[in-house]
Amino acid sequence: MKHLDVLHEIKNNDIKPVYLLYGEESYLTRQVEEAIINAILGPDERDMNLTIFNQDPSVQDLTGMIETIPFMGGKNVIVVRGTALLKARKGNTDSEEQRAGGNDDLLIKTFSNMPEYSHVVLSTTEKVDKRRKLFKIIESGGRAVEMLPLKLNDVKGWLNGKLTALNKKMAPDAIEHLLGALSLMPQISLGFLDNELEKLALYSSGKVITLRDAEQVLASIPEVSVFAMIDALSQKQTGKALELLNEQLAAGDHPLRILALLVRQVRMLWQAKELGAQRLDSKTLAALLGVPPFIGEKIVRQSRNFSASALKQALLALAVTDFELKVGKADRTAIEKIIIEMCI
Template sequence: MKVSSRPVVYLLHGDDEHAMQRFVQRMEEKLGDPATAQLNLTVLERENFSLGALASAAQAMPFLAERRLVVVHDPLAALASSQQREKFTALLENLPESTALVLLIHQRLQPSHWLLRWAATQGERVFIRALNRPQGAQLTAWIRAQAAERDGAITPTAAQLLAEAVGADPHQLIQEVEKLLAYVNYARPIDEEDVMLLVSGRVEGDIFALVDAVGNQNARQALKRLRVMLELEHPLRIFAMIIRQFRLLLLTRELMDNGATADEIAAALKVQPFLAPRLIAQARRYTLASLEHIYRRLAEIDAAIKSGQVEAEVALETLVAALTA
């Protein structure tokens, strides 16, 4: 193994596409001016990857620059046999220091994976980093960091609401953060009202906020949330979302009482992993019996709405008032 003062191979694995793109962009910037950079950059996509193509690109000398950058996307499918893997790792071990080879593996690799095991034997010659999408509190902190990088700010509660509305998609989150910063003209932090007003999918996020207010017996806040939602969506859709939320809480409470973990609850309910801790926190505010009672009450209201006995909007306001009384 050759001794190197800096990495020659950069092995990135995980599901955070945005972080991978940022990493590659920073590597490209180190190549110098854009014209020279393009002459020293080769990208091999999964469909055109081969050992021959990699050898040709990675062993070439840089042109008017210190290093060449070779970016390879998902080469693992072409390395199914042990013989192919041995040729691949031998090639990597003999790359010149004038090459920076970035391997982008768009999936999470377990520590036992053959590529990680090989990389661990290469010392400083191989740079290894897992890049996975942030979840839960990490996602909220990530959103706040993105706002700060753009010379803006977002309150913690607004960041949490944005995460609930959009999910863990970094590209969409950045678009929403930039839109919200432009809306507040970078003059003040983005707050919850801004998110509720502007962000696509905000009604889904507001369901959590509404149920939080109900669980805290905060009638004023719960009715405020409901009225904002009614301005954005049809009452019947909101009612359907409330039914779904309390069904999830009922199932979460049952699973919690049986000792299930957050990961097990997310898998059983088929929801995103970052939502499970929030469901658990809400379910703790209720007993199983109280959730069963609420769910029966929702079924009765559903029947009354469908039979024309009550308007959906009136039924929703009456329900929220009753649950927070």
């Protein structure tokens, strides 16, 4: 089950007694956790009926709290963040295994017969052992939800929801600018993205966030700068490309980080150039590049302004520069030289 399915259940007041939220996208975990708490407890009930642990309490304390009838009625919500109750038990001694097994038995008994006045939310960014009986009990009687990082193809849907919540709209070219930069990131952090959108909403004076707003607010993010730099390179705008490079270096970004982003993007341009020659449709081409269709189309358009040999030479030059930067034989001027040569 995905986190959106769980949020839909909660919205329909279908609240389960036990939740396990696991995986590295902590932003989604907090979103679901907050939705559960808000659905069960009013603001005036939280002081008495909400308990949050940042590590596991003893199993005896946890089960005791679950079975304790709330003072003045209502319901208990017990949140345990950073739980290790479901992790794999590699390397345990016999005595540790026996103790852990006893704890599991107690938790299995409790989670199998949860009182209607208690709800438990367990969360962890670590991997969990899905073979454990405890996991299967939570999965069958409650919800076990893996919080995976959002894929680029799914960002637009999340973005639309966030903009609606902010009572804002975003111009198509501003969305393209943002998603183009995200395509350079090996992993998208929703916490980071949420923070940047909050800043954009505050910066934007009108109801619509414009491309200029996005360029101004997101300029300090290396991926945004490199994506804009490639756009400038494809239009042979040497001055603008060098200006963007110097802004990133002045902001403290290491040349090797900028170089790595350039290598990824130039390699993608080369792939687009080769795939474009096969006359593939934009959807197929974008899927092969691992980007949304409209980003794929932009990369193809950019690639048309370079010859295949120029892109190959740029990649070779970037590889040499990477080595020379690492051994101290080159500096920022080597990257500037590559940019100038790509604009010729």
